[in-house]
Amino acid sequence: MYIALTKAYASETIKVYSERQPFLIEPLINQYEEQTGNKIEWIFSKKGLVQKTILEKDRPVADIFLSSDIARLIDITEAGANVEIPLQKNVPSNLQTNDWTSLTMRARVIYAHNDLQLEKISYEDLILPKYKDRVCTRSGYHPYNISLFSALIAHHGVEWFEDYIVKLKANLSRKPQGNDRDQVKAIYAGVCDVSIGNHYYYFKMMDDPNQIIWLEKVSPIFPNQDSYGSHVNISGIAIINNKNYDASIDFLEFLLNEEAQKIYANDNNEFPVNVNVKASERVQALANNAKFDSIDLQEIASNRKAVLDILNKINFDG
Numbered sequence: 001m002y003i004a005l006t007k008a009y010a011s012e013t014i015k016v017y018s019e020r021q022p023f024l025i026e027p028l029i030n031q032y033e034e035q036t037g038n039k040i041e042w043i044f045s046k047k048g049l050v051q052k053t054i055l056e057k058d059r060p061v062a063d064i065f066l067s068s069d070i071a072r073l074i075d076i077t078e079a080g081a082n083v084e085i086p087l088q089k090n091v092p093s094n095l096q097t098n099d100w101t102s103l104t105m106r107a108r109v110i111y112a113h114n115d116l117q118l119e120k121i122s123y124e125d126l127i128l129p130k131y132k133d134r135v136c137t138r139s140g141y142h143p144y145n146i147s148l149f150s151a152l153i154a155h156h157g158v159e160w161f162e163d164y165i166v167k168l169k170a171n172l173s174r175k176p177q178g179n180d181r182d183q184v185k186a187i188y189a190g191v192c193d194v195s196i197g198n199h200y201y202y203f204k205m206m207d208d209p210n211q212i213i214w215l216e217k218v219s220p221i222f223p224n225q226d227s228y229g230s231h232v233n234i235s236g237i238a239i240i241n242n243k244n245y246d247a248s249i250d251f252l253e254f255l256l257n258e259e260a261q262k263i264y265a266n267d268n269n270e271f272p273v274n275v276n277v278k279a280s281e282r283v284q285a286l287a288n289n290a291k292f293d294s295i296d297l298q299e300i301a302s303n304r305k306a307v308l309d310i311l312n313k314i315n316f317d318g
């Protein structure tokens with residue numbers, strides 16, 4: 001489907017601070033530019049953009065902030081560096097507010113050694129005695145884990161979580177280190193049996209000739225199918241400048257249209273947030289109709305401070 005965007009405003013340059021590289025969605029950006037006459041200026045950086053946005057909030061340089069994690073969007077909105085946006089009609093209510101909207105969704109899954117022959121597992125299972133010295137993870141302070149831990153507090157409370165995280169640390173086979181894929185490599189190498197990682201790394205490993213071998217012994221499982229569903233994080237967007245507001249909203253809505261959602265989600269093997277758009281076939285095959293935690297992301301974010309305090313208290317990474 002091709003959605004014509006023919007609003008009558010002079011052509012604008014929309015500057016996007018992005019934690020995501022533009023090259024895979026370049027065709028989409030080109031299409032938007034052709035349709036509207038607007039120009040998209042993509043300013044990519046993996047680090048420092050939140051700080052920059054907050055520092056510049058009284059004189060914003062960019063119009064849009066595009067994040068690969070909910071926490072960074074909340075940092076911006078808590079600092080008052082964003083402009084309100086209307087709710088988007090095809091995006092579930094737990095995945096948007098008037099401060100930000102999601103663009104794609106990713107699940108935090110559990111990777112397990114195939115010899116365990118697990119059909120299901122939960123985040124709560126990771127502290128079972130049978131996983132003593134058999135769990136691997138990246139730093140507890142990585143935004144992906146902070147978000148998961150915040151969700152656990154939302155479901156079980158702070159006291160429960162404090163007990164959980166002590167037991168999780170006791171079950172680790174080594175100090176938290178590396179990225180999500182390094183944990184899968186460690187399972188393959190026999191260092192541990194289970195790890196936590198985002199679902200799309202499965203496809204990144206599958207598409208990498210040096211990493212695909214790890215998947216001979218390791219499989220992802222969408223956790224908590226018997227309870228609240230697998231934890232999800234998002235990539236999302238906030239508008240950070242009043243000046244280019246109409247054009248910025250226009251671009252935001254463009255990224256949520258059906259055609260754009262397909263391209264944008266498939267670029268990283270994620271789930272589209274537009275309810276009318278299906279994930280790619282291979283993502284659907286992997287997820288197998290998995291249930292996702294529908295808890296409000298804003299509520300999860302409000303537990304971040306409690307998570308950090310507890311991680312510090314027990315020196316989780318040490």
Ligand SMILES: [Fe+2]
Nearest residue numbers: 068144180198
């Ligand atoms: Fe990632």
